[in-house]
Amino acid sequence: MIDERKLEILTESAKYDVSCSSSGSGRKNKPGGLGNASVGGICHSFTPDGRCISLLKILMSNECLYDCEYCPNRRSADVPRARLTPDEICELTINFYKRNYIEGLFLSSAVFDSPDRTMELLCETVAKLRKVYNFNGYIHLKGIPHADGALMMRAARLADRMSYNIELPSEKSLKLLAPQKSKQSLLVPMRGLKEAMDGDRINKVRKNRVLPAGQTTQMIIGASPESDGQILKLTEALYRNMDLKRVYYSSYIPVVKSNKLPSVGAGLLREHRLYQADWLIRFYGFNVDEICGENENLSPDYDPKCAWALRNMQYFPVEVNTAPLAMLLRVPGIGAKGAYKICEARKFAKLDFDNLAKMRIVLKRAKHFITCKGKFYGSESQSQIRASLMLEGARESQTQLSMFSDSSTALSVLTGEL
Amino acid sequence: MKIFITDGGSYGFFTAVFNAYNESACVITSDENVQLSFDSEVVRVEADGEKCARVQKKIEACDPAAVDDILLVLRSCDSLKEQIAFEYIKRLIEKKSPISRAFNLPEVIIFDELKNKVTNEVHKMTGFLRFMESDSGAFYAPYSPDNDITDLLMRHFAKRFMNERFVIHDVGRKIAGIYDGHEWIMSYAGEAEIYLSEYETVFQTLWKKYYKAVNIEQRPHEKQMKGYMPVRYWKFLPEKKI
Numbered sequence: 155m156i157d158e159r160k161l162e163i164l165t166e167s168a169k170y171d172v173s174c175s176s177s178g179s180g181r182k183n184k185p186g187g188l189g190n191a192s193v194g195g196i197c198h199s200f201t202p203d204g205r206c207i208s209l210l211k212i213l214m215s216n217e218c219l220y221d222c223e224y225c226p227n228r229r230s231a232d233v234p235r236a237r238l239t240p241d242e243i244c245e246l247t248i249n250f251y252k253r254n255y256i257e258g259l260f261l262s263s264a265v266f267d268s269p270d271r272t273m274e275l276l277c278e279t280v281a282k283l284r285k286v287y288n289f290n291g292y293i294h295l296k297g298i299p300h301a302d303g304a305l306m307m308r309a310a311r312l313a314d315r316m317s318y319n320i321e322l323p324s325e326k327s328l329k330l331l332a333p334q335k336s337k338q339s340l341l342v343p344m345r346g347l348k349e350a351m352d353g354d355r356i357n358k359v360r361k362n363r364v365l366p367a368g369q370t371t372q373m374i375i376g377a378s379p380e381s382d383g384q385i386l387k388l389t390e391a392l393y394r395n396m397d398l399k400r401v402y403y404s405s406y407i408p409v410v411k412s413n414k415l416p417s418v419g420a421g422l423l424r425e426h427r428l429y430q431a432d433w434l435i436r437f438y439g440f441n442v443d444e445i446c447g448e449n450e451n452l453s454p455d456y457d458p459k460c461a462w463a464l465r466n467m468q469y470f471p472v473e474v475n476t477a478p479l480a481m482l483l484r485v486p487g488i489g490a491k492g493a494y495k496i497c498e499a500r501k502f503a504k505l506d507f508d509n510l511a512k513m514r515i516v517l518k519r520a521k522h523f524i525t526c527k528g529k530f531y532g533s534e535s536q537s538q539i540r541a542s543l544m545l546e547g548a549r550e551s552q553t554q555l556s557m558f559s560d561s562s563t564a565l566s567v568l569t570g571e572l
Numbered sequence: 573m574k575i576f577i578t579d580g581g582s583y584g585f586f587t588a589v590f591n592a593y594n595e596s597a598c599v600i601t602s603d604e605n606v607q608l609s610f611d612s613e614v615v616r617v618e619a620d621g622e623k624c625a626r627v628q629k630k631i632e633a634c635d636p637a638a639v640d641d642i643l644l645v646l647r648s649c650d651s652l653k654e655q656i657a658f659e660y661i662k663r664l665i666e667k668k669s670p671i672s673r674a675f676n677l678p679e680v681i682i683f684d685e686l687k688n689k690v691t692n693e694v695h696k697m698t699g700f701l702r703f704m705e706s707d708s709g710a711f712y713a714p715y716s717p718d719n720d721i722t723d724l725l726m727r728h729f730a731k732r733f734m735n736e737r738f739v740i741h742d743v744g745r746k747i748a749g750i751y752d753g754h755e756w757i758m759s760y761a762g763e764a765e766i767y768l769s770e771y772e773t774v775f776q777t778l779w780k781k782y783y784k785a786v787n788i789e790q791r792p793h794e795k796q797m798k799g800y801m802p803v804r805y806w807k808f809l810p811e812k813k814i
Binding site: 155156158159162165166168169170184185186187188190192194196197198199200201203204205206207208210211246249251252253254255258268370407422495496498499500501502503505509512513546 | 591648671673674675676678681683695698699700703704705711713727732733734735761763771774775777778779781782783785786787788789790791792793794795796797800801809811
C-alpha cells in the first residue's frame, strides 16, 4: 500500500502542471478489462482553486538531476523527496479508478538516475497498467527530454496522450532558466511523435495506434520577458507544424526565490487573455497577426476579440440573417455555440433581437456590431462603444482580482502594470 | 380548462397527448399538487398502449429523433416537463418536419434547455458518482440526482466496469440499477445497509489527501469550483465531506 506522505509529496510536486484534460481518446474496454476512455473527457472533481481533477496527476519521483531555476523540485532545492515503484502507482490508479475518483493516470517524473532510466520506469508502469492490470482508461504520460527514442515510441503505443513541455517561450529563456534542457531536446521527440501519428493515419492503423489523443505542451508565462505576441506566434507554430492538441499556459507563481526570476507572479488576467487568444486561433479562424503584433501584449481592458473588432470597425455592423458563419464568429458576444444556433435558426425564420436574447447571445456586447432585419441597436459613436465594452472588461478584471491572494499583484492590475 | 394528470410515466404521457390534442386549452402534468382554478376539470389518464403507439408513430413521421428527445425531457425534475413536451409535440406536428434546431421558436428553446439539463446531469454524474467497495467486493454508489437518470448511468458504467459487480442507488427516488458482471436491471431500493471492505477507508483517506495536495492555494477560486461542482452534490463526495 502506498504511503500517505509519499502521495502528498509527489502530488504537491506535480500540481503545477496545468494540463488536466482526459479528452480525445475513444479507447474501448476489452473483455476481462477495466475501464475505457470518453472522447469528450470527464471531470471527476474540482478543487478550491477552480481547476478540475480528471486524472490522477502524480510524479513517479521528485528527485531531480536538473537544476531548472523556476522549479520547486530542482536539484539544489531543499524539499522532501520521494519515489514510487511502478506497482505502487498501478495499485493506486486501479483503486481510485474503480471508485470513479478519476478518469485515468497522468504520470510524470523528475529526472532521476538518468533520462533513459526514468523513461524506462515510466514506460514499465504504463505497460503494467495496460498488460497486467488490463487497464483501458486514459493515460497521459510526460516525455522525458534526452531519453532514448525507442523508449519514447514504446510508451507512445501504450499511452493515450504524451506531452513534452516547452517550459519557456524562447530558447534564450530556456538557456537562462533551464540550462540542462534545450529546444532540440523538446522539439525532436515532439516531431518524432507527430511523424509516427501521421504514419498511423496514412496506413489507416486501427489497433494500438500511437497516441490516439495526440500531444500537448505547456509553457510558463511571466517568468521571462517574452511578449504575448511572441508567445502566441510560438503557439500558432506548434498547432500548425506539430499538430498539437493543446498548448497550456501556466502563469508564473513565485514559489522559488532566485535573482534570475521576478519576485511577483504574472497574474491570472494575462493567462486568461492568452487562453482567449488561443481559442480564437483554434476555433474562430483568426491568425495571430490579427490578434496581437509581434512585440505587443494583449489588452487587459478588452478580450482579444473585442479588441480586434474595435480596430476593424469597417467590417461592422453585420446583418445576423445573412452574414456567413466565419463572420458571425468574429462578432464580440457571439460564441461558437451561438453562431451555430443562429445559422440553424435563420433557416426557419428571419431573426430579431428578441430571438437572439432567447438564444443567450450576449447582446450587451454584440449589439454594437450587428443588425437584425436591418435594425441597429448599438451605439453610433466609437468612443461610446469603447466605454461600454471597457466597463464590462473592468467587471471581468474585478472578478479576476478576487483570485489574487497576493495584494501586490492585485495592485499592479489596478494600475495597469500587468 | 381540462387538466390531464398522468402517473409520470411515458406511456401515460403519450396517452394524455392523444386525449388532449384536440382540446383548445388544456394542461398535461404528473404533478399531483398542480394549482387548480375555478373552471378546472381534472381528468386522470390511464396509460393506453394503442393510443400511445399512435402518438409516437405520428411524432416519428415528423422527426425520427423526436421521441428519444421527448423521453429525455420526461426524465426532468421540472414540474412543467409534460406541458413543455406537449407544446413541442403540437408545434412539431403543425410543422410536419424536424424542428429541433428551430431556435427561433420559444417552444423549441425551452424544450432544448430542459433536455440539456438532463443530458448535462448525466455527463456530470459520470464524473461525480462515487463508488465504495463492500466486503463482498461489489461496489455501491449512492447519489441523489435532480433528474431521473440512473438507467442512463448504468449504460455508461456497465461498459466501463464490465467485470465488476455494482449498484447505483438513487436514494431520493428509491430506485437502483444493479449490475452483476453480465447484465443490469433497474429495481426498487429503499434503504441499503453496506458493510465496507477492509481497504475502503484507506483509499478514501488517500483520495482526500490527494484532493488537498493537488490544490494550488495561491490561486483560490471557490466560485468557479462551486459553479462546476454544485454544493448539492457534495454530500456524496468523500473529498468534500468533513
